[in-house]
Amino acid sequence: MFTFEKKKKDTMILNMGPSHNATHGTLRIVLELEGERIVNSTLEIGYLHRGIEKMAEHRTYNGFIPLTDRMNYVSPIMNNVSYALAVEKLLGIEVPKRGQYIRVIMNEFTRIADHLVAIGTNVVDIGALTNYFYFFKERERIYDLIEKVVGARLTTTFTRIGGIARNVPDDFESDVRFLLKEIPESIKDVDRLLTKNRIFMDRTVDVGAISQQRALEYGFTGPVLRATGLAWDLRKKQPYSSYSDFQFDVPTGENGDTYDRYLVRMEEMRQSLRIIQQAVDHLPGGPVSIDDPHITLPPKEDVYNTMEGLIHHFMLVMYGIKAKPGYVYFGTEVANGELGFYIVSDGQQYPYRLKVRPPCFAIFQAFPEMIKGHLISDAVAILGSLNIVAGELDR
């Protein structure tokens, strides 16, 4: 039974969700209102809980990758890359340069797609519809590229342990360059429509502000933390997957309010484009996956024509990768913050325990504090700016 205790007399209880236009997923918010002002609120989550961590204990390391698509379904490739990097850290291997660069390019495109959705839907909730179409045009193009590279739009399953599923198509570079030319135009359009827009600023400036101290205590990461003024970005501070090769800036805000989060996300998209430009200019040749028959599948010619190839293929498909006993925690910077995987191995082909650290989970628990004293319509604006994805929140 869900119970809600009123903090004040003569207030009204309003239920939002779990299925509501503004929650963008199955979240439930129970608000206590005095007029239209929020005095108190309670959250209820878990509507999209599918037990991914339990399922992981009964799947091989590669077999878990499709489940990571279903976590943050706005940017599935970043989950794939993050998980693959965690397991590679556990195994103590490193992907060849070309594989790393392709991961970076796809990662950054997905980050842009995620920010496009976050900003697009946020401003739709506030009442500006046009930007949504400008942004979703670009998102569609990014999804076309993803479809070309991995064969699926949403459930990508892009990586494998030790590399990526297959090499990119021949016209990959020209497609990337086309996108690099097109996306800034849309960002510029939306920038002109929103950044100095009087109505937009009235709705977002000083709305849902949180101090840097509180944000750190709550475990905030990603754009929401950077909006409070702390330049904390794992790509810069603890570089992984060749991010140290690229020049980019880490944008920060000042007040930690909804407007700053918008500005940080906008600038991050431009920085992502910079990273992609450098990566595609210096895209190295060579293999995309490591050459270890115990970790990656051998090429099909070997499987059909050689004994060893057939045995390796069989063993890997039937028994999976075995990691030595131990543990690893590895966090990467995804669009919402730090996505981490804590994996305990007992030497079998399955993880003994796998714990996902979703960025939304830490951010969403601060929501009652952020909306206190604001109007209901502000709560909607704040929720959009936090970019809570229920699939990742509940796993």
Place this chain on the structure above:
Amino acid sequence: MSELIENIKNKFGGKIISTQEEFRPRSVKVAAADLLEIMTALKNEEPFQFDQILDIAGVDFLNQKPRFLIVYILLSTAKNHRLIVETDIDELGSVPSLTGVWCGADWFERELYDMSGVKVNGHPNLKRILMSEDFEGHPLRKDFPVRGTTPPEKRYAPWDKRRTREY
């Protein structure tokens, strides 16, 4: 030995049961009774400054004693380092709540209770978070079946005899 582990050993001395530097991030194991004191020091004192708690995980070693390993993953944005603090408790044991140290530990501890069934002492609102409140059992314990415990839906299509088997 890394500088961080050395500092921790110097500071807490005998309270550190063991340290581990083979895997990343490095970890220290402490007793559950000392946890609150050590965590407060790790957050506030100069050489550590762990200003964020990133995650709390419960690992169930079913046939071992003590049964649970509780894992606290810490990050310091000021010093740019990470640490894992582990503690062992048995099935009836409990861990102290860290909500007084980092307010963000709130939901992570609720999740720990919900998923592993570990009691958290002094938590302001220790309820289930992901499962519904009338749910029985704790899903991430090793003796919980993967298929779940709720009885399967029997009749999917009553008119079709082939489809009335249990799923």
